[in-house]
Amino acid sequence: MSAVPHDAATEAPRRPLPETLLAALRTRFGERCSTAEAVRLQHGRDESPFPVTPPDAVVFCESSEEVAFVVRLAGEHRVPLIPYGTGSSLEGHLLAVQGGLSVDVSRLTRVLRIDADDLTATVEAGVTREQLNAELGLFFPVDPGANASIGGMAATRASGTNAVRYGTMRENVLALTVVTGTGEVVRTGTRARKSAAGYDLTRLFVGSEGTLGVMTELTVRLYPLPEAVSAAVCHFPDVASAVRTTIQTIQLGVPIARCELLDVNAVRAVNRQSGLGLREAPMLLMEFHGSPAGVQEQAETVQAIAAELGGEDFEWADTPEERSRLWAARHRAYFAGMQQHPGTRSVTTDTCVPISRLAEIVEASVADAEASGLPYYIVGHVGDGNFHLAYLVREGDAAQRATAEAMSERMVRRAIAMEGTCSGEHGVGLHKMGFLEEEAGAGGIALMRAVKQALDPLGILNPGKIFRA
CATH class of the missing domain: 3.30.465.10 (Uridine Diphospho-n-acetylenolpyruvylglucosamine Reductase; domain 3)
Structure with a gap:
């Protein structure tokens, strides 16, 4: 079974909002109920490759009681309702595929x-x-x-x-x-x-x-601030060596706080965007937390593991400013990758596998991406077996989009076959409904449907997501 037919979910039937519903919302919320096109478009997009699919209205709530009022009103009129925070999700979670109301909670900021x-x-x-x-x-x-x-x-x-x-x-x-x-x-x-x-x-x-x-x-x-924090970068001859260093680090029980993989394409992109001057080779970006002595011991252990696997140029970033600069560049990798190829959209997928299978799935996915000819990059929270592969496709190019989706599907199926998951952190949304059915099985999906029916008997909450109606 394949993933949801991409963009087909946006073809679900929509009906106009009842005027009585809009009147009630405007009476209660005034200008905080908006049907302006710009506002609706903002709330009908996320960072997924799906087309913008706006709600019919947006309500800005400022308390639990206001949210409850909107939910009850939506239920009375059988109108879909989609929660909205900052719009940064990656799998189409926010798209109003059946129209309805977007409930924006971004003003609940206390x-x-x-x-x-x-x-x-x-x-x-x-x-x-x-x-x-x-x-x-x-x-x-x-x-x-x-x-x-x-x-x-x-x-x-x-x-x-x-x-x-x-x-x-x-x-x-x-x-x-x-x-x-x-x-x-x-x-x-x-x-x-x-x-x-x-x-x-x-x-x-x-x-x-x-x-x-x-x-x-x-x-x-919450957690206490670490007494000592140190970051380090180490470059490798290939992605497999970096991943194997991670595997051995985790298997030895080193309590590393962060262990991020960037392939050569991601390093090149963040160099050009942020001017970091890093060597353009696969890289691990690591961080160690603890006492000064503990941090030093952790870092020396990882450095020794990396050296045995071809790791070079182990460099420290001890000052808060230098650490912040490195991590800010890592967090901008998503947009930096697209900026290297203007006019593209990112078809991004993530999987998570048992740590012992991480090198195998990464190597197979890299080989697949290289053979496709599409630009791509890899970043990953590889310390827990989770990585992301972003395929960059020209806006509106159906053939490139199909190629990217086919590779994404193969990658996810590899993860499920390795007793991993179709998503380590992005979620299911629209993009991975078919894969969830494979991962959870018919019995698991039936249980999820039963829970959904109990808590949302009218089916108004974010319909068309996680599993098919």
Whole structure:
């Protein structure tokens, strides 16, 4: 079974919003209910390769109660409703494929509570990760690259560069306030670090991509700032050597905090965009956290492993300014890659496999990409077996798009065959519904449908995503 026919999902039937619904929204929200074309277009695009598919109206909510009002009203009129944070998702999560309302929670920006003694923070869903870390003397580690909202990160079960040491949003969300598909405001979880009380509803919502409820408040784990932080880069003769260095590092139990792969194409792109002057060869960008002695020991161990596998030019970045410069360039790799090829769109896919199979899948995927003739680049949070391959296709070139999608499909199937997953962090959205069916099986999909029916009986929450209606 292949992935969803790309762009076919946008052909689902749409009907105009009922005038009574719009009147009720305008009475309650005034100018915060918008049908302006520019606003709708903004809320009908993300970073996926799908066409812009705007909602019929956008409502800017500022509280859980306002979200609940909109959900109940949408239910009364059987109108689709799509939660919106910052618009940085990659798999078509935000597209209004059946029309309806976009519920923008970007104005829910209050940091409600910071409990330094318990290492927790409670925030509204529109708080971004950079905003949260700017207000802390502590550290929220989940870093997907984009300055995403905490609510959106939880909805897509985001991870990012620190996941190898600190985990993903699944491990770092303790409690939620969520509006279900019936408009009920429910609270899940507590500030306690663990619980054996009942079903784990918090983790049910984390990763649900807006199909089970609209998150409005979240309690997340915090961590002490590391006593010492050091970053390093190391270059390799080929991608396989860099990946094998990562595998051995993890298998030895080195508590590395970040371990990022950039292939030669990605290094070349960030050099040209950010003027880094890095050697243009496959590279690992690493970071070590701990005591000064511990950081030094970790780095020396990894340096020795890398040297045995052909790693060269092991360079340190000890100052905060130099570390920030390197990581900022890494986070800009997505746009830097496209800037090398003007007029292209990125068809980006990610997979995650058991660490022992990482070199095998990366080598096979590189060979496939090289044979295609399409420009591409690879970046990856390889410390936990997760990597991204971006194929750059000319805007509107159906043949190139089909080639990229075929390679993406082969890559994902390799991961599933290796007992990995079709997505380590991007999520399913529109792009990977068919692959989820292969990964979860008929029984798993049936259970997901049953949960969806229980929490969203009218089917109004982000319809057409994760699995087919």
